[in-house]
Amino acid sequence: MTRTLPKQITAGETLAWPITLTAYPAGDWTLTLILRGAGAIDLTAEADGASHLLRADAAQTTAWVPGRYWYVLRVSDGTDVLGLEEGTLEIRADLASLEAGHDGRDHVARVLAAIEAVIENRATIDQERYRINNRELQRTPLGELLKLRDRYTREAQRKAMAARGQSLLGRKIHTRFV
Template identity: 60%
Template sequence: MPVSLPEQITAGTTLDLNLTLTAYPAPTWALTVLLRGPFSHDLVATPNGNGHRLSFDAAITATWSAGRYWYSVRVTDGVNVLEVDAGELTIRPDLAAVADGADLRSHARKTLEAIEAVIEKRATKDQERYRINNRELYRTPLADLLALRDRYRREVRNEERARRGESLLGRNVLVRFPNRA
């Protein structure tokens, strides 16, 4: 019975979730979400009718550290403790608290731009390696750089598609089957 937790939470914003677990209704069962990552957070739900409410105001979430977290959603009746869901989520940084000049690009975006900068500078140099006074310099072959660039382009494209909520498997193909009576 998976619980519907968001894939991302933004620090510094209000988190308000109502979780209904028909097999584990409140107040008979208490629900806690354990987050483990850069910091540990134990999110305790309050009963909301038969459901469980996770509600934290912006001042509380502003103290949460950005990063990848693993979560475990647990319920207890005072004797039994059951894990009803587990997974990963991301806490994104609070932009109101980010210092000037912070680089918030993803690893893939930073790497892609670095590879493209090397390829751009390489356009005026044709040596793959050279030696001066017993010191040698080897450059990454252009074919390897192009392959890396393509890999990171795909990764950045997938990040952008995921951010827009699009399929990561490619474009949707609609198919119509004839009616068979």
Template identity: 50%
Template sequence: MSCIRFPKIITAGITLNFWVNLTAYPASNGWSLVAYLRGNSAIDLQSQVDGNQHLFNIPAEITKNYKAGHYGYSLRAIYSTGLIDEIESGVVEIKADLASLTDNTDLRSHAQKTLAAIEAVIENRATLDQERYRINNRELYRTPFDTLVKLRGFYRAEVAREQAKACGKSVFGKVIRVRLE
């Protein structure tokens, strides 16, 4: 399998437009490409001939109906005689079309939601000292405070990594410059 840079993220409601140039499978010589996406729904993408290249040009009117989620994909070259080769496979994420979302949609990541939940528990824990108690044969266990603090630190770091990545910064931390003379 080769690396042809199939999009790793597709946004619903936005035109999907990319070219694939495969010298072993030229579009002008009877080859076509089909991408099969399977996940929350089944999506088939058919390429068009553009010289020797394969053009995927899916209009926004079609992508707006894509359901958000993670999909497995298989990119296949198909020859006019029926020969089929798998060129690449992997995972692609389809993001929701913001224009079609309702008022009450929570777009925070898992890490952001979890951090908020942990911080809410810590804030309400100040007056609750018991980690475990029993009433009428029912027991309730609470997460120990030090565990909550450790989890909060973990998820704060995860949220910071997400934010750094979204801003194009290094996800590995500080950049160290070395000058060799």
């Protein structure tokens, strides 16, 4: 069975996912989506002809807690209960409900920006270490910061490639034998 659900849901938006299960028609079977993670969500599909319609209005989804969830899609005919699909998905925060100053960047992007800010500020400071009375300050060596920046840059590039659906193994090298 191919993946039925999307990888992300946004809280505060209406959901309407039609799911056709020819072996489990809506007239005879009930489809339920069970989500567990930052919250607990159970959503029973409505019958839409022979198809199932997983539906939640915006007022319902606004209350959903953002985060990573594990899900299972189950069908039941009143006697038998069958699990059809399992996986993970992310419920993203409703942007309209967030305060001013929200930083929507992921961890990698935030850390990379922080490392670059430290490197930029370091350009005007030539001491790596100094002591005043019994207090000592030691800064991370510039070489270590550059290594960290390179590591997080590669991670950011991998994430961007994965988001575009590109291979994470590197570029293709085409060869021809004659």
